Amino acid sequence: MRGNTQRALVRMLREAGAAEVHIRISSPPVKWPCFFGIDFATRAELIANGMSIDEIGTSLGADSLAYISLDGMIEATAIAKPNLCRACFDGEYPMELPDPELLGKQLLETELAAGTAAPAAVDAIRRP
Known part of the structure; x- marks a missing residue:
């Protein structure tokens, strides 16, 4: 869930009379853009990129905020770490990218259209 959506939900809960709002997120904080189909554009747009967990919780208007750890999420999937994006x-991207700090989500779409996408990227995108 995006930060602006979470912020609106916290506000609505408070308006409905909630005395406290404690947020628990079932993933680690998202700090890097996704080039494999999830709609995260750039690092600048990701709330967890430039804020601590306490700062994010305050920004959302929550009384507390906690995320599952990356290791905890990996353990819960029962998928070997090297096989999990x-x-x-x-x-840590599963393929080499020119510069993930600067690139946006359209990177692979642009490379596919130009015919310059790495074979591993083409396989990952087209895999059912």
Whole structure:
């Protein structure tokens, strides 16, 4: 859920009379853009990129905020770490990218259209 959506939900809960709002997120903080189909554009647009967890909670208007750890999420999936894409959490992409700090979500679409996408990227995108 995006920060602006979460912020609106916290506000609505408070307006409905909630005395406290405690947020629990079932993923680690998203700090890196996704180039594999999730709609995260750039790092600048990600709330967790430039704020601590306490700062995010305050920004959302919550009494507390907690995320599952990356290791906890990986353990819960029962998928071996090397087989699990976790790039949006730790910045370790499963393929080489020109510069993930500067690139937006349209990177792979642009490279596919130009015919310059790496074979691994083409396989990942077209895999059912």
